[in-house]
Amino acid sequence: MEGFLEIVFFLGFLYWFWPNLFLEGASRANKMVDIVTSRMFEAVNRFAPVPKQQGDSLSTINDLKRFSSDQRYKRILNRESEAKAREAQLYDIKENVPPISNIKTRPLMGLTCYSCAPVSRDSLVNQSTKNLGLKNILNEYPAIRKKGVLTRTFAHFTQCYEATSYNYAYVDSSILEEERVKLAIEKTTAKQVEESNRWEEEYCEQLLVQNERRAKKLFKDMQSSMSDLLFKCVIHPYLI
Structure with a gap:
């Protein structure tokens, strides 16, 4: 009794782990039985003539059964594939996705005008550039474009003099x-x-x-x- 229960549990475990194993084995066994049966009836029919009123042979009926079962299995597979295709179409986007182009990044230190950032025209490897760092735009550095000894000597005064003046109207009377x-x-x-x-x-x-x-x-x-x-x-x- 214990051996029988062990065999049952073992077969149940195999069926749980490989469910298609028994189905494929049963289908193969059925096909093998059909083939053997058809061969036996063909051998019998070869020596015993078939009466005229008899219809289709047993082998033809078995072939039809196998054909119908194959067609039924194909329809099941087709339904599953169609369901998967319909589900995949739900996630499709009708409009084409625009291509993603890589943005060209600007270099960290590019060439700028000499008046705004003269340090950017020097090499980063240069030791003087490392010491200077960034430039304070509030300080006035005499640029090459400015001509004249007085302009270069009195740079701060020149900057104050050239600053934009706004003439506001007097509003005491109005x-x-x-x-x-x-x-x-x-x-x-x-x-x-x-x-x-x-x-x-x-x-x-x-x-x-x-x-x-x-x-x-x-x-x-x-x-x-x-x-x-x-x-x-x-x-x-x-x-x-």
Whole structure:
């Protein structure tokens, strides 16, 4: 009994590990039995004549059975392949994917103008280039394109002098016409009249004129009276 159970478990393990082994073996056995049977009936039919009313021979029926089973197996395989093909088509992209081109990277140190980065025109192997490193663009280095002894000698002053100047319009007279400025002057005048408790028209006009002059003086004092050139020369050392 124990030996029988061992054989059953062993065969079950083989079937679990190689499921196609028994199927292929059974199919081969069936084919072998069909072939042997057909050969035997052919030998018998050779010596015993077949009656006229008999139909197809047994070998022909067996061939038809094998053919039908093969066709059924092929249909199963075709259905599986068609299902895989339909599943693969779901992941296909209708539009063509554009080719990915490699981006050409720019070298780390390229040739630039002498005024901006003169160090880039030197070799990286040069010891002086390693010591200089990068250039501070706030410092003025006299370039070759600049001519003249004074320009080369007073490089910082020349840079300040050649800096762009912006001439802004004075807004002291135009800003007095703003509605908010007029409203502030009127409120200040009304407050002064209320504090002095004098309601004469002449006195009110006098306070209004004084407040307008005061506002104009405040705007004028807020303007910068320093020269642009002096301001550039004073502020330049703090930027270096």
